[in-house]
Amino acid sequence: MSKIVSKITDSEVEVMRVLWEAGCELPLADIRRTLEEKSKWETSTIKTLLRRLCEKGVVLATKRDVFYYKPLVSESEYNEYTTQNLIDRLYAGSAKNLIASLLGSKKLDNTDIEELRALFKVGERDE
Structure with a gap:
């Protein structure tokens, strides 16, 4: 696919x-x-x-x-593929480096950061 x-x-x-x-x-x-x-x-x-x-x-x-x-x-299959492809090509497969880049370039505001924190906390509970 x-x-x-x-x-x-x-x-x-x-x-x-x-x-x-x-x-x-x-x-x-x-x-x-x-x-x-x-x-x-x-x-x-x-x-x-x-x-x-x-x-x-x-x-x-x-x-x-x-x-x-x-x-x-x-659409979710397409987005998942293109996101992974972007991460692979630009950040050597590291989603962490993508997030660091977004934080460093001020592309995320405080609301975005808080939403991401909440998502990470939900992910911790699922494990």
């Missing part, structure tokens, strides 16, 4: 987000309508992106009156 997810382009992720947010199969017209609000893509571009996602095996197209599309990869 990770090889497939790694080949999803940024533009294709925008299409995937529409499918993930819907939570159900969508016809092209609905996908197009949503993407036209967010981007200036032509219908042909959207069809090309959907075709590529189907070829990669991350979206399934089902023909009825019209084609309906549904994601075969969940």
